[in-house]
Amino acid sequence: MFDLIRRGTANTRREISRHTALAPSTVSLRVDSLIAAGLVEETTSGRVTGGRQPRSLRVRGDAGAVVSVALGTHHFRLAIADLVGRLLQVTECPIDVTLGPGAAMRAIWERTLIALGDARIDVGSVRGMTLGVPAPIDSRLGTVTFSAQLPGWDQQNLYDLIKQHTELPVAIENDANLLALGEFRTVAPGLRHMLGIKVGSRIGSGVVVDGRLYPGASGAAGEVSHSRSSGRSAIHCWCGTPDCLESVAGGAAVVARLRQEGYDIGETTDLVTLASAGDARTIELLREAGGLIGEVLSYVVNFLNPDLITFGGQLSVVPPFVAAIRGAVFQQCLPVVTDALDVRVGTAGADAEILGGVDLILDRTLHVDAIDKLVASGSTAFSG
Numbered sequence: 001m002f003d004l005i006r007r008g009t010a011n012t013r014r015e016i017s018r019h020t021a022l023a024p025s026t027v028s029l030r031v032d033s034l035i036a037a038g039l040v041e042e043t044t045s046g047r048v049t050g051g052r053q054p055r056s057l058r059v060r061g062d063a064g065a066v067v068s069v070a071l072g073t074h075h076f077r078l079a080i081a082d083l084v085g086r087l088l089q090v091t092e093c094p095i096d097v098t099l100g101p102g103a104a105m106r107a108i109w110e111r112t113l114i115a116l117g118d119a120r121i122d123v124g125s126v127r128g129m130t131l132g133v134p135a136p137i138d139s140r141l142g143t144v145t146f147s148a149q150l151p152g153w154d155q156q157n158l159y160d161l162i163k164q165h166t167e168l169p170v171a172i173e174n175d176a177n178l179l180a181l182g183e184f185r186t187v188a189p190g191l192r193h194m195l196g197i198k199v200g201s202r203i204g205s206g207v208v209v210d211g212r213l214y215p216g217a218s219g220a221a222g223e224v225s226h227s228r229s230s231g232r233s234a235i236h237c238w239c240g241t242p243d244c245l246e247s248v249a250g251g252a253a254v255v256a257r258l259r260q261e262g263y264d265i266g267e268t269t270d271l272v273t274l275a276s277a278g279d280a281r282t283i284e285l286l287r288e289a290g291g292l293i294g295e296v297l298s299y300v301v302n303f304l305n306p307d308l309i310t311f312g313g314q315l316s317v318v319p320p321f322v323a324a325i326r327g328a329v330f331q332q333c334l335p336v337v338t339d340a341l342d343v344r345v346g347t348a349g350a351d352a353e354i355l356g357g358v359d360l361i362l363d364r365t366l367h368v369d370a371i372d373k374l375v376a377s378g379s380t381a382f383s384g
Contacts, residue, residue, distance in 0.1 A: 001030050002059075002371045005040060006084075006362075011056045031057065033375045038063050039083075059084050065121050066365070067112055067129040067168075068357030070175060071104070073097055073149050078111055079354040080119050083127070085185075085362060089119045090354065101144075101156045102164075109165035128169040128365040130357030131158065132178040134202070139219025142172045146238040149202065171361050176222065180206025181213050181356030183310045183346040191307040195222070195300065196346070199321070200313040201251040201268040203293065206356075207304065213360065224296055225250065231292045234260075245296050249289035251315055257285055268314050275318045286321040294328025301333050301341065310346040312353075317345070 001020065004010040010019050017027045034040040042055050061082035070077045074097075080089045093111050097104055108131070116123055135147030142159035144150060158172050180196025187194065194208040203225035207214040214221050226239040231248035234256040239246075247253055251268030258265050258274075261281070265274070274282040301309070309329070315321050326343040333341070348355055 001027070002034055002039060002366070003368065005034075005057050006059050006366065011058070012054070013057070016057075034371075037375050039371065039374070061086055064125050064127045065116075065119075066127050066358055066361045067116075068132075068354040068361065069108055069112070069130065070132040070178065070353035070357065071095070071097075071108070072134060076108060076111075077350070077354050078108070078115055079351075079358065080115055080121060081358040083362065083366070085355075085358050087351070087354070087358070088121070089115055090351065091115055097150050098152070101150075101153045101158060102161050105158065105161040106165060109162065126168060128171065128361040129162075129166070130171045130173065130178070130361040131162065132173055132175040132353045132357055133158070134175045134204075136223055137172055137174045137219050139173070139215055145220075148238060169361070169365050171357075171364055173357070173360060174204060174206070174219065175353055176204030177206035177213055177215065177219075178353040178356030178360065179204075179312045179346070179348075180208050180222075180310075181359050182348045182352035182354070183312065183356075184208045184211070185355060185359055186347050187308060193304065193306040194308045194310065195297070195304065195306050196352075197293075197297070197309060197311050197325075198313040199251070199293070199311055199315040201255075203246050203250050205297075205300075209304075212363075222300075224300055227296050227299075229292050229296055231288075245293065249292040254282075254285050254289050258282065272314060272318060275320070283320050286315070286318055287324040290321040290324025291328045294325040295332060297325065298329050298332035301329055302337055305337050305340070307340060307342065309341070309343045311344070312346045312348070 001016055004016055004019055010016040013027050013031055017024050039060060040057055041060050042057050044055050061084040064083045066081050068079045075092055075094050077092050079087050081087050095104060095107055135150050136145045138145055143155050143157050144153045146154050162170050176198040179198050183196050184194055192210050196206045198204040205222040205224050207222045225246040226241050226244045228241055229243055229245045229248045231243060233243050233247040234253040235247050237244050237247040251271055254271055255265055271282060275286060311322055322345060329343060330338050346352055
């Protein structure tokens with residue numbers, strides 16, 4: 001019942017009764033218990049219908065808070081949100097991931113406490129925390145499998161490390177999965193199936209099926225970047241697959257090719273600068289990379305048949321690169337698949353991952369059993 005209200009599926013007692021087939025008296029008892037627990041409030045719209053003011057139900061945003069962190073290789077973004085997913089505060093902090101995951105977890109938690117203090121939110125009212133990591137994550141264990149971007153993090157249990165600082169429920173996810181969730185919250189209501197692609201120095205993707213993140217058996221669903229491509233590797237990749245997509249078409253691979261040709265170029269952001277300035281060779285290589293990414297994605301698209309593909313990450317702002325991906329997908333996928341497909345740059349921008357993290361931890365901490373336990377305990381959402 002709480003979930004129906006939270007998702008906007010049912011906003012009145014009558015709508016809840018219709019969706020659940022429960023008697024109005026039963027619905028009223030349960031709604032009253034949610035109101036008493038401080039989780040839900042009932043308001044009047046001011047419009048009179050049949051002599052009675054209509055009353056609508058909604059989740060109380062001030063009934064608690066959640067934390068969402070998106071870790072990068074040089075910085076992390078940290079957001080505090082209320083229980084309806086509104087961002088209350090967003091901050092960006094530098095971090096040195098080469099110091100190891102233990103030091104990183106400590107720095108993230110220390111900055112979380114500062115952010116909560118700045119937002120005047122008691123840590124006891126925080127319901128949970130999400131950590132997005134730029135690496136493949138084994139969701140069964142909370143470990144980084146392998147990552148060139150996070151040296152020394154391989155096989156480290158991030159759950160154990162963050163639990164040294166907090167007892168909060170923590171969700172640890174790959175950054176592309178969170179990007180997909182964050183973009184999904186901005187799409188039209190009728191869309192249910194989506195691929196979210198993060199394109200930067202590496203390539204990642206998240207899969208949303210029927211409105212929910214699809215992690216697969218171990219959290220690795222969507223890891224297309226280590227599928228074999230038809231190009232040739234420009235950099236070494238830990239995965240061991242010859243000519244994997246990331247080693248051929250990721251931003252780091254394009255940077256390596258330009259260096260081989262004599263360009264004085266440092267990192268993926270320099271590709272954006274060169275492309276924006278109209279450098280012909282950079283644009284040519286980015287188009288080639290985009291075509292190779294689209295080639296691999298076409299297999300996934302034919303299999304999944306999504307409504308939408310969205311792009312985020314550093315290279316998503318380079319139009320020729322995105323156009324090349326789109327062109328390859330539409331050229332190589334079945335017409336019955338592409339007729340229903342929209343391919344575009346995402347709209348959530350830099351906040352996509354933290355928004356996805358907010359949605360993920362709200363889903364995991366506000367599930368039916370947790371709400372029932374709170375209501376049955378007779379405590380309120382404000383008691384911490």
